[in-house]
Amino acid sequence: MVDVSVIVCTRNRAHAVTASLASIAAAAQACGDLDVELVVVDNASTDETPAVVEAWAKSVALPVRLVREDRKGLAVSRNTGVRTARGVILALTDDDCRLALDYIRVLHGLFAGDAGMAVRGGRVDLGDPSDLPFTIKTDLAPSVYDGEQHPGGFIHGCNMAMTRATFDRVGPFDERFGAGAPCEAGEDTDYLYRAHLAGIPVEYAPALAVAHFHGRKSRAEITKLNGIYARGNGALYLKHARHWQLFRNFVWDLKGSARELVGGAPIDAAFGFTYRANVLGCLQGMLRFATVLLRDVVRGRQRV
Numbered sequence: 001m002v003d004v005s006v007i008v009c010t011r012n013r014a015h016a017v018t019a020s021l022a023s024i025a026a027a028a029q030a031c032g033d034l035d036v037e038l039v040v041v042d043n044a045s046t047d048e049t050p051a052v053v054e055a056w057a058k059s060v061a062l063p064v065r066l067v068r069e070d071r072k073g074l075a076v077s078r079n080t081g082v083r084t085a086r087g088v089i090l091a092l093t094d095d096d097c098r099l100a101l102d103y104i105r106v107l108h109g110l111f112a113g114d115a116g117m118a119v120r121g122g123r124v125d126l127g128d129p130s131d132l133p134f135t136i137k138t139d140l141a142p143s144v145y146d147g148e149q150h151p152g153g154f155i156h157g158c159n160m161a162m163t164r165a166t167f168d169r170v171g172p173f174d175e176r177f178g179a180g181a182p183c184e185a186g187e188d189t190d191y192l193y194r195a196h197l198a199g200i201p202v203e204y205a206p207a208l209a210v211a212h213f214h215g216r217k218s219r220a221e222i223t224k225l226n227g228i229y230a231r232g233n234g235a236l237y238l239k240h241a242r243h244w245q246l247f248r249n250f251v252w253d254l255k256g257s258a259r260e261l262v263g264g265a266p267i268d269a270a271f272g273f274t275y276r277a278n279v280l281g282c283l284q285g286m287l288r289f290a291t292v293l294l295r296d297v298v299r300g301r302q303r304v
Contacts, residue, residue, distance in 0.1 A: 122208025234285025
């Protein structure tokens with residue numbers, strides 16, 4: 001049995017993916033007493049990504065399993081990666097992230113003492129200081145999700161792990177969410193919220209660190225991404241509308257919008273994000289999710 005499977009989903013990243021893979025190989029080598037594998041899911045790349053990964057795999061001792069997934073979407077690819085993986089512990093990261101050298105050692109230690117199930121994630125540091133400080137999490141204090149705050153960003157999908165038993169209990173990622181899907185974002189947020197609803201602890205462990213080289217350097221890029229996140233949140237609110245603790249975050253944005261109209265502070269002055277833009281994005285996301293729901297009903301499809 002493999003101790004740890006690290007799963008990376010990639011698409012058209014021939015120019016950069018090996019930096020991420022190399023960090024995984026180095027972390028695996030640093031804990032040579034553990035059985036580690038790398039699963040790379042090529043999500044319908046049209047560039048040289050598969051050839052680059054295959055060539056790189058021949059240069060390392062780490063077992064590498066490259067699988068093709070032609071259905072586009074990050075959630076789809078993550079589900080394919082999990083089905084392919086053989087590890088007891090499943091660690092998910094992104095192709096623009098690099099694992100800390102002690103990542104796999106720390107990861108295994110965190111799960112080794114468990115008496116039950118858990119979903120864990122950790123620190124996401126800014127890899128390139130010229131990138132804007134967004135899509136990172138640098139909190140130094142461990143914490144457990146309590147359902148009171150918005151789950152988005154409590155754990156990032158680029159630094160997320162669980163055991164196989166936990167994944168089987170929570171179920172697959174919802175393929176309506178995430179990059180490449182109708183709802184564009186939030187597949188990780190939906191997953192950890194479902195884990196929380198199932199009574200499975202969702203833990204932030206700052207010792208578990210990755211560096212994120214996201215490459216966004218302009219305010220316009222960050223604003224566009226924040227709009228995508230807002231639409232993902234709207235879809236999430238509608239999916240879990242019966243859970244008031246989550247849906248009230250949308251109500252708070254509505255109240256913030258009203259305050260903005262009479263001179264109140266925006267949601268994030270540093271980046272220029274407003275409550276009104278968040279509300280508009282959420283409403284768009286709700287409409288998209290409602291459209292997908294209707295389509296699923298017509299097609300007789302059941303979802304997680």
